[in-house]
Amino acid sequence: MNVDGVAYRSIWVNEDGWSVDIIDQTRLPHIFAVNNLQTLEQACTAIHDMQVRGAPLIGATAAYGLYLAMRDDPSDAALQGACKRLLATRPTAVNLHWALARVTEVLLPLAPAERSSAAFIEADKIIALDIETNHAIGAHGLELIRQIAAAKAPGEAVNILTHCNAGWLATVDWGTATAPMYQAHDAGIPIHVWVDETRPRNQGASLTTWELGHHGIAHSLIVDNLGGHLMQHGMVDLCLVGSDRTTRSGDVCNKIGTYLKALAAKDNNVPFYVCLPGSTIDWTSSDGVSEIPIERRADSEVSTISGKLDNGQVANVAIAPDATPVTNYAFDVTPARLVTGLITERGVFEASETSLARGFGRQCSDSAG
Amino acid sequence: MNVDGVAYRSIWVNEDGWSVDIIDQTRLPHIFAVNNLQTLEQACTAIHDMQVRGAPLIGATAAYGLYLAMRDDPSDAALQGACKRLLATRPTAVNLHWALARVTEVLLPLAPAERSSAAFIEADKIIALDIETNHAIGAHGLELIRQIAAAKAPGEAVNILTHCNAGWLATVDWGTATAPMYQAHDAGIPIHVWVDETRPRNQGASLTTWELGHHGIAHSLIVDNLGGHLMQHGMVDLCLVGSDRTTRSGDVCNKIGTYLKALAAKDNNVPFYVCLPGSTIDWTSSDGVSEIPIERRADSEVSTISGKLDNGQVANVAIAPDATPVTNYAFDVTPARLVTGLITERGVFEASETSLARGFGRQCSDSAG
Numbered sequence: 001m002n003v004d005g006v007a008y009r010s011i012w013v014n015e016d017g018w019s020v021d022i023i024d025q026t027r028l029p030h031i032f033a034v035n036n037l038q039t040l041e042q043a044c045t046a047i048h049d050m051q052v053r054g055a056p057l058i059g060a061t062a063a064y065g066l067y068l069a070m071r072d073d074p075s076d077a078a079l080q081g082a083c084k085r086l087l088a089t090r091p092t093a094v095n096l097h098w099a100l101a102r103v104t105e106v107l108l109p110l111a112p113a114e115r116s117s118a119a120f121i122e123a124d125k126i127i128a129l130d131i132e133t134n135h136a137i138g139a140h141g142l143e144l145i146r147q148i149a150a151a152k153a154p155g156e157a158v159n160i161l162t163h164c165n166a167g168w169l170a171t172v173d174w175g176t177a178t179a180p181m182y183q184a185h186d187a188g189i190p191i192h193v194w195v196d197e198t199r200p201r202n203q204g205a206s207l208t209t210w211e212l213g214h215h216g217i218a219h220s221l222i223v224d225n226l227g228g229h230l231m232q233h234g235m236v237d238l239c240l241v242g243s244d245r246t247t248r249s250g251d252v253c254n255k256i257g258t259y260l261k262a263l264a265a266k267d268n269n270v271p272f273y274v275c276l277p278g279s280t281i282d283w284t285s286s287d288g289v290s291e292i293p294i295e296r297r298a299d300s301e302v303s304t305i306s307g308k309l310d311n312g313q314v315a316n317v318a319i320a321p322d323a324t325p326v327t328n329y330a331f332d333v334t335p336a337r338l339v340t341g342l343i344t345e346r347g348v349f350e351a352s353e354t355s356l357a358r359g360f361g362r363q364c365s366d367s368a369g
Numbered sequence: 370m371n372v373d374g375v376a377y378r379s380i381w382v383n384e385d386g387w388s389v390d391i392i393d394q395t396r397l398p399h400i401f402a403v404n405n406l407q408t409l410e411q412a413c414t415a416i417h418d419m420q421v422r423g424a425p426l427i428g429a430t431a432a433y434g435l436y437l438a439m440r441d442d443p444s445d446a447a448l449q450g451a452c453k454r455l456l457a458t459r460p461t462a463v464n465l466h467w468a469l470a471r472v473t474e475v476l477l478p479l480a481p482a483e484r485s486s487a488a489f490i491e492a493d494k495i496i497a498l499d500i501e502t503n504h505a506i507g508a509h510g511l512e513l514i515r516q517i518a519a520a521k522a523p524g525e526a527v528n529i530l531t532h533c534n535a536g537w538l539a540t541v542d543w544g545t546a547t548a549p550m551y552q553a554h555d556a557g558i559p560i561h562v563w564v565d566e567t568r569p570r571n572q573g574a575s576l577t578t579w580e581l582g583h584h585g586i587a588h589s590l591i592v593d594n595l596g597g598h599l600m601q602h603g604m605v606d607l608c609l610v611g612s613d614r615t616t617r618s619g620d621v622c623n624k625i626g627t628y629l630k631a632l633a634a635k636d637n638n639v640p641f642y643v644c645l646p647g648s649t650i651d652w653t654s655s656d657g658v659s660e661i662p663i664e665r666r667a668d669s670e671v672s673t674i675s676g677k678l679d680n681g682q683v684a685n686v687a688i689a690p691d692a693t694p695v696t697n698y699a700f701d702v703t704p705a706r707l708v709t710g711l712i713t714e715r716g717v718f719e720a721s722e723t724s725l726a727r728g729f730g731r732q733c734s735d736s737a738g
Contacts, residue, residue, distance in 0.1 A: 029690040194696070197671070197688070199568060199592040205672075205689045213690055220696040221689050223568040223671055224593050225626025229701035232628070232658050257594025259601070263632040289601050302566070302592055303574075305674050307686025317676025317686050319566070320574045320590050321398040321582055327563070327589040332598035 001168045001175075001182055003032070003214045009173045010057050011064070011127065018071075018120075020064045024051045025169055029210040030308045037061075040069035040082050047089040047096075053203070054170020055244055055280050056130045059099035062086045063126045066103045067119035074112035079104065092253070092295050092331065094245045095279045099126055127172050133277045134174035136345035141180025141240065141275060142187065144348070148237050149189045157192040157218065158184070159237045161227055164196070164255035165203035166242025166275060167211045176275040177240040178211065180343070185217045193219040194230060198255060200301040200328060224257050228264035239265050240343075243276040250336030250351025251288025252276075256329055262338035271340040274351070278344055278360045286353065288333035299326035370537045370544075370551055372401070372583045378542045379426050380433070380496065387440075387489075389433045393420045394538055398579040399677045406430075409438035409451050416458040416465075422572070423539020424613055424649050425499045428468035431455045432495045435472045436488035443481035448473065461622070461664050461700065463614045464648045468495055496541050502646045503543035505714035510549025510609065510644060511556065513717070517606050518558045526561040526587065527553070528606045530596055533565070533624035534572035535611025535644060536580045545644040546609040547580065549712070554586045562588040563599060567624060569670040569697060593626050597633035608634050609712075612645040619705030619720025620657025621645075625698055631707035640709040643720070647713055647729045655722070657702035668695035 001008065014021045020037040026049065027033045035051060037043050043065030046052050052061045069082035083100050090096055103122045107115045148158050166177035174182060184191050193212055198204035205221055212219045222230070230236050239261060245253040252258065252274045265272035285291045303326050304316045320326075339351035349355040370377065383390045389406040395418065396402045404420060406412050412434030415421050421430045438451035452469050459465055472491045476484045517527050535546035543551060553560050562581055567573035574590055581588040591599070599605050608630060614622040621627065621643045634641035654660045672695050673685040689695075708720035718724040 030687075197568070199566070199594055202688055205693075209693045210690050213693065218694075220694045221671055222696050223625065225568055225624075225629065225701075226696070226698060228628040228632065229625060229663070229698055230696075232702070255594075256592065256598060259597040260594065260629040260633060263597065263636055264629060267632055294598070302590055305676060305686065305688065307674060307688045309684055309686055315678055315684070315686060317674065317678055317684060318399075319571055319674065319676045321579050324574075324578045324582065325587075325589045327591050327595070327599075329595060329598055332594075333601070 001173065001211065001215050010169050011052065011060050011172055020068070022046055022052050022061065023169065025053060025207060026051050029206045030314050037064065037068065039072065040065050040085065043068055044085050044089050047086070054166065055093050055095050056134070056171040056176070056277060057169070058090055058093045059095040059279070060123065060127050060130060060172055062096050063099045063103050063119070063123035066100065066107070067116060067123050070107065070116040070119045074115040079107060079115070092244060092293065094282055095277070098279050102126065130172040130277070131174065133345040134171050134176060134179045137176055137275050137277065137343055138174055138179025138183040140348050141273070141343045142183040144238065144273065144343070145180055145184040145189060145191065155190060157190040159192050159194065159235055161194040161230065161236045161239045161261065162196065162208060163204065163241045163258050163261055164198045165207040165211070167208050169207050169211060170242065176277065177242045178208070179275065180240060181212070181217060182215060185215070191217065193217060194227065194236060195219050195221050196224050196227060196257070196261070197221060198257065199224055202305070203255070227261050231264045231268040231270050236270050239270060239272040241274055243274050243280055244331055245292060246274070246276055246281050246342065247285040247288045247291070248281060248283045248356055249286045249353045250339055250342060250356060252334040252339055252351070253288055253292045253331050254334065256332050259332045259334045262334040266338050272338060273341050273343050274339055275343045278346065281356065281360060289335065292333055294332070295330040297328050297330050299328060302326045302328045370542065370580065370584050379538050380421065380429050380541055389437070391415055391421050391430065392538065394422060394576060395420050398575045399683050406433065406437065408441065409434050409454065412437055413454050413458050416455070423535065423611070424462050424464050425503070425540040425545070425646060426538070427459055427462045428464040428648070429492065429496050429499060429541055431465050432468045432472050432488070432492035435469065436485065436492050439476070439485040439488045443484040448476060448484070461613060461662065463651050467648050471495065499541045499646070500543065502714040503540050503545060503548045506545055506644050506646065506712055507543055507548025507552040509717050510642070510712045511552040513607065513642065513712070514549055514553040514558060514560065524559060526559040528561050528563065528604055530563040530599065530605045530608045530630065531565065531577060532573065532610045532627050532630055533567045534576040534580070536577050538576050538580060539611065545611045545646065547577070548644065549609060550581070550586060551584060554584070560586065562586060563596065563605060564588050564590050565593050565596060565626070565630070566590060567626065568593055571674070572624070596630050600633045600637040600639050605639050608639060608641040610643055612643050612649055613700055614661060615643070615645055615650050615711065616654040616657045616660070617650060617652045617725055618655045618722045619708055619711060619725060621703040621708055621720070622657055622661045622700050623703065625701050628701045628703045631703040635707050641707060642710050642712050643708055644712045647715065650725060650729060658704065661702055663701070664699040666697050666699050668697060671695045671697045
């Protein structure tokens with residue numbers, strides 16, 4: 001999407017024709033910096049340190065990581081080792097597995113000398129597929145926004161609440177939860193987005209606001225505590241969030257705090273939709289709350305916050321007494337009963353096994369491996 | 370309660386015998402500083418700038434503010450003017466009104482020369498009443514904790530989730546939501562407290578952690594997004610929160626985000642109790658969501674965060690792109706249907722008009738004025 005009028009993606013092949021560029025998202029919103037990846041290790045670091053984040057972008061970066069590994073050593077052992085290294089960077093990301101399985105399947109039958117260029121082509125296909133997928137999610141979500149807008153006075157904005165950053169920075173382009181927003185805005189439908197700051201890592205405050213602002217979409221930053229109050233007072237027409245992993249029964253594992261917003265939406269009859277590519281459906285899991293392992297992350301994510309000082313420098317500040325104990329889980333699970341619908345590249349589905357199987361079953365259970 | 374083994378209150382008469390000392394809570398947790406109040410204006414600033422916060426402590430500070438005003442000018446006009454100035458500092462705090470009405474009622478019939486010492490005595494009574502009230506809240510809440518502990522294995526901690534700071538720093542001593550915790554701890558019942566950081570002002574991260582840590586109570590700082598996940602996984606036995614204002618029907622107006630925790634508690638059958646002194650019941654209001662005006666506060670509370678740099682200095686950092694629009698409401702309303710019970714100085718009541726009227730009706734409708 002646009003950054004000051006220039007169209008960007010979150011990952012692309014450098015003008016040298018072989019290395020890979022990413023936007024270093026840990027430096028946003030205060031610094032717009034591009035990192036160049038030339039090795040497997042650099043790709044692993046980019047994923048592990050969350051310079052790239054978001055399920056689809058992690059998958060794309062992992063695919064390019066395999067390609068970079070094959071440039072250095074195209075042996076079977078190196079291929080296996082690279083997959084292992086990449087898988088270890090973010091254990092919960094389902095389509096990290098998916099992307100690696102897909103590239104590996106192409107590479108294994110090939111002679112080592114052919115692997116590097118084949119991996120490059122396959123990574124490129126994964127990127128093209130992601131863009132196509134997100135555009136399709138956007139088109140299906142756009143129809144929902146169009147219906148809500150039609151019931152309002154002309155010119156009155158549709159108020160959409162979103163959590164975390166399921167935006168174009170989390171994918172290659174369009175985003176998942178943001179794809180309907182960008183398409184509605186580009187179609188001239190007035191929208192306004194409530195952006196949850198999304199503690200502890202503040203992806204909403206730092207990334208979603210940055211995305212929406214640079215594309216020219218009206219928005220307001222809010223604390224994670226506010227959404228319930230807004231919904232009680234009729235100030236939210238629609239919730240749109242992303243998903244890190246969705247069970248075959250429609251339970252949604254997403255950024256910590258998503259469940260609380262879904263509860264508030266249910267309590268106030270606000271439609272709560274989850275935007276996701278079929279590749280993030282986990283067909284092996286049916287009960288999200290009991291079955292999905294939740295990543296526990298560093299205490300420092302909670303006890304310190306990064307931001308910009310008055311002098312323009314970026315610094316961490318401690319917000320609690322020294323040595324305060326912290327508990328920090330990165331995701332939670334929103335049970336299917338709280339989800340109005342799942343917006344996918346194949347259309348909008350009920351959050352149920354029957355509905356998802358009808359739309360996806362066979363293909364995804366193959367590709368999820 | 371204790372600070373490094375020394376018993377403190379949040380407000381006290383200075384050793385000079387006439388001026389008033391408070392803990393400057395805007396500087397906690399990094400700096401423990403005491404401010405000396407000698408004038409009405411200093412008392413107003415202390416309330417307005419949230420050096421003192423929490424309904425009961427605001428009331429006590431306002432009472433001392435009237436006393437300081439009377440020292441300078443005990444005329445009727447000065448008394449009226451002082452009440453007006455103090456009322457304007459925090460419009461939603463019901464027992465700011467209550468404390469001022471109580472002191473004014475005593476002063477009006479008196480000759481101006483008698484007013485200063487009478488106001489001092491009345492402020493002292495308000496403080497003594499607050500301590501007695503909170504101790505009684507603690508005793509009733511302690512019984513609930515004792516029952517939960519009795520159902521656990523010996524030595525297993527009772528896990529309590531709290532939001533914001535309804536602690537001794539928000540009152541004169543004991544706190545409201547924390548009073549049962551301090552009494553349980555002092556009685557040797559093992560407890561562990563999940564402390565919501567409570568964005569945007571982080572009273573949980575900065576004050577509740579500081580209080581509990583200095584008194585020696587086990588606790589963990591968590592982001593506001595986490596409570597739902599913890600409740601889904603059986604990691605919370607009891608929620609205890611405070612209340613800024615409670616309608617006669619039992620709707621609870623409290624720090625923004627309380628409603629979301631109450632929804633999660635309901636969804637997971639976790640008892641959700643609100644601790645409050647009878648003086649904060651608003652007998653004129655029956656529908657909290659539609660009737661209670663919610664204070665909208667400065668954007669900068671959301672877009673910047675205060676904390677301690679590595680060099681020990683306290684600084685503000687900006688967490689969003691420059692000029693990001695913000696919406697910031699300070700409170701929300703938790704409907705009575707989500708409240709398991711109201712813990713007051715007179716016992717534990719259902720969150721209903723019938724139940725509250727039985728326990729409080731006559732006296733509070735008189736004193737709330």
